[in-house]
Amino acid sequence: MKKCEGCGAYLQDEDPNKEGFTKNISKNLCERCFRIRNYSEYKVVVKDNDDYIKILKEINQTRDLVVFVVDVFLLNHGLEMIQKYLTNPILLVLTKRDLLPLSVKDEKLLSYMDNYNIKVVDKEIISSYKNYNFDALLYKIKKYQISKMVYVVGFTNAGKSTMINKLLYHYSNEDTKLTTSLMPSTTLNRLEVTLDETLTLVDTPGLLIKNSLMNYLDGNKLNKVLPKKEIKPITYQIKSNQWIVIDDFCMLEVPKGNDLTLYLSGALNVNRYYEGIEVEGLKNKRIKIKKDHDLVLEGLGFIHFKEETSVTVYTKYDMDIYTRKKLI
Template identity: 45%
Template structure:
């Protein structure tokens, strides 16, 4: 049984609605990968996390090196039960404003994993990929190095870039902005001594990515470095972020929005009931704390801010000591 070179799904010519479907079983790519690559068309595949946890359990039985990829923009490290040595890779550095100290952020991140090295990179701009490649070769325990992390964090893009930079081989995994593009393990040989093994990725529960429509998606995922938007608040007011969330600011201060600049940010001073049917989260006296809206970005608070946020109940909102 052959696997699709793009997503790892087992190829089949029986059911067009199931993964790995292809008309001609001798093709290299399944129909879905062909369509993502050639027409930018995408059919969503529903996945649950149990399958991925089973994959991680198998990996846990080896003592192979893992590369844990997390997105510098959403900065969330999954809690996993693994003892393997891990290189923590924070990617998409190109999306943060240039003046932000990425190394400082790296040092503020908390986790309880066996992390033996950590690095920030950008696959898009080739930032620190040579350094990462050196770390991989230094710490690998066998030929096999697994690339794990949340779906859409940038695992497959990183492997494609590694192939391009460091291998004589020709290989391209399918990537896309939507979750669950990679469906099964894909072993990608870099040279005789190193295989990078791509994995489907953990679904990021509570992320706006899992509830957004395709149209919203295009606005939520930034394509270039974000410019933070600073809003000083003198009197009570309401701020809307597209049709995704509402903020009712009750007390003074200053808010700095770190999210895609394709999202429309609107201010209102008068009464308006839009989005008040959504779930309400209340925050009191925040100062130098970030409100993190999973998958969307974060809002830094300064000079004591109290506010209510209205947003889809499935989306996780947390606060943390500001990383800025």
């Protein structure tokens, strides 16, 4: 059976509501990929992690190199779980470097990954948007590859397919292009692309991040929440108790006497209020943030507080809220 060249789903002309549908089976792209590419029209596909874990288990049967792609802005606390399924050698690739301020050193971001318990053969930091460090990336893939096959894995939306497209563009004569989008679950099945006679990259669907804001939003809202260019941190001095309202995604009740810096998409509206906030019907979580830690709002961004403090976060979404050692 033929696969869609964009997302890896098996092509079929029987059920428009199922993956891989095309009216014309002789085409190479499914209708969903065609629409994402030509009209930026997204059809959210609800995948579950079981399909993905099946793919990871297949990869684990090989001893081949795995490139584990991680979004440097939306680092999530489930990163270690990849090693629950994979015993292959892992090259860790931090991507979307362009989203964090240039003043932060690459070395710092790379060594931050040591806080996670992931055994890797090497690490690299790249930006597909800026074509940053692709020579180094290809060098490392070739250095550590065990056979011709190299598997690209990671959480959904990390930027796997975009990275493979850039590798193809720079280092091969292939004119195939994988489908990419800001919606979760763009790639639907494993898909092989040949870079050269010694290297075949295998794109895979992304693992869904449980309790990420990303899972609940439509295309318009995702466009707002997911940053496309360098984040400009916003610092507030908190001189009296107040509320920070992040668009219609969440609110924070912050006690006085602490400066905070928000790292969020610039497209979001952030406002401060001193009183009069309606919180009825919202879930809330009170959380203590130690010094030198960040507060993470999964799928939305992170906030750094200068001193130890406790805040209450209100939201209608099932979004994980937790702290981690400060990133920058």
